[in-house]
Amino acid sequence: MRVSREKFAENREKILSVAGVLFRENGFDGVGVADIMKAAGLTHGGFYGHFASKDDLALEVSRKLIDKVETRWKEHIADSPDRPLESLLDHYIHWRTVDDPGGSCVFATLIQEVSRSRGAVRAVFSDGLSVLVDTLADIVPGKSEEERRANAATTLSSMMGAVILARAVEDRALAEQFLVTMRRQLDPSSSF
Numbered sequence: 242m243r244v245s246r247e248k249f250a251e252n253r254e255k256i257l258s259v260a261g262v263l264f265r266e267n268g269f270d271g272v273g274v275a276d277i278m279k280a281a282g283l284t285h286g287g288f289y290g291h292f293a294s295k296d297d298l299a300l301e302v303s304r305k306l307i308d309k310v311e312t313r314w315k316e317h318i319a320d321s322p323d324r325p326l327e328s329l330l331d332h333y334i335h336w337r338t339v340d341d342p343g344g345s346c347v348f349a350t351l352i353q354e355v356s357r358s359r360g361a362v363r364a365v366f367s368d369g370l371s372v373l374v375d376t377l378a379d380i381v382p383g384k385s386e387e388e389r390r391a392n393a394a395t396t397l398s399s400m401m402g403a404v405i406l407a408r409a410v411e412d413r414a415l416a417e418q419f420l421v422t423m424r425r426q427l428d429p430s431s432s433f
Contacts, residue, residue: 253291255281260302265350266343269299269362300361306347307369314376325380326396327428333400334424339407339416348373349404373397399423 259281263272274295275285292298314329321328338345348370355366374393381396383389403423407416 249290252281252283252287256283256288256291256298257302257305260298261306261347262343264299264302265306265345265347268351268354269295269358270354274298296360296362300365303347303351303362303365307365310346310348311369311372311376314373318376318380326377327430329377329380330400330424330428334403334420336420338404339420342408346401346404349401349408352401352405370397396427399427 256277260272260277263277263280266272274288277298278285278288288298292301313332317328317332318325333346338349342350348366352366355363374390374397377393377396378386378389381389381392383392400423403419406419410416410419
């Protein structure tokens with residue numbers, strides 16, 4: 242039985258959404274096509290009507306999730322023109338980012354796996370990180386463009402590193418120390 246174009250598009254979006262969560266929770270290699278389709282409430286055989294391979298799905302999900310991060314960051318910055326960096330830090334350096342890998346930043350959840358890969362997904366992540374550095378360079382302090390880009394790279398590394406380290410330890414006090422220390426280094430006025 243053929244499905245309508247609308248239903249086909251709806252199913253594709255469902256697959257992308259479910260795969261985005263499962264990839265962030267388990268990694269690209271930690272979940273199979275059958276698991277993704279089952280979680281989406283669809284049959285395994287239907288997958289290949291939407292995607293040529295799991296790698297194609299990973300690439301499309303990565304693009305979608307990276308676009309989402311970029312959009313969220315720009316929204317937080319635009320919503321707080323008087324304190325754009327602080328607003329972004331408030332959003333990102335938060336327990337929900339640490340505690341909900343399936344619903345949080347694709348970079349903090351998949352960057353280690355991507356660093357061991359080659360090809361299109363790695364290129365998409367590289368481009369996405371470059372956009373985030375550019376975004377931060379517009380709001381971090383610095384006397385020159387070069388100094389702001391350096392500060393932006395440091396800020397991005399610190400933000401993501403703190404979240405990754407906080408996720409990696411079971412000791413909640415140590416996890417909090419990673420978050421609080423980084424947050425205070427980037428924004429000394431923070432009450433985090």
